Amino acid sequence: MSKIDLARAFGFSDTHVDQLYDAGAPFVERGGPGRPWKIESAAFIPWYIKRKQDAATNDFGRVKTREMTARAKQRELKVADLEGQLIPTVEVVAYLADANSTIRARFAAIESQVPGLSDEQREQLRSAIADSIEGLSGDKPEDWKSAPTDGEDDEMDFG
Structure with missing residues (x-):
């Protein structure tokens, strides 16, 4: 063959x-x-x-x-x-959401703890805070409830 x-x-x-x-x-x-x-x-x-x-x-x-x-x-x-x-997934998700909220609030409080900033410095600080939060959580500034710009009582509301 x-x-x-x-x-x-x-x-x-x-x-x-x-x-x-x-x-x-x-x-x-x-x-x-x-x-x-x-x-x-x-x-x-x-x-x-x-x-x-x-x-x-x-x-x-x-x-x-x-x-x-x-x-x-x-x-x-x-x-x-x-x-x-x-640990049930629901509990892990809830814990991470709470931790993320705490991080946002603490970042938002930074600006109010630094007195005597010029408008330019305040804007740079806000930008740095926004970049940090976006890097940590994937959130983008447009997803936040509001971002004050009047210079008075400027605390950012991150949700």
Whole structure:
């Protein structure tokens, strides 16, 4: 049997047959320019079947390992939940929102704690505060409730 015959018999492309031989498929004689490959199908067929079985077994083993790992993680999370070691997402979100609000308020208070600022200095301070808050929380000044500009009793309202 030649390489072309093998490809036709199994519905393989020539490239796939070459890949199989690179992977160790048995053959009688390697072909070359003007010389066809000599292949013994009686040796190739069992080799190919074993290769497919090994691939399927390896795939099944990987799937089974992933499944066992996932189940073990689920059990660990359930135990941690029962022992009170997990914090519900709602509580974490509420805590972070409160912390973010506190940070905003403290940043807003900075301006009122620095007396004697010129209008230009006050604007630079506001800009620096706005940049800091935006960097911390992703909030943008246009999302804030208001930003006073009259110079009197200037406390920024960050929401």
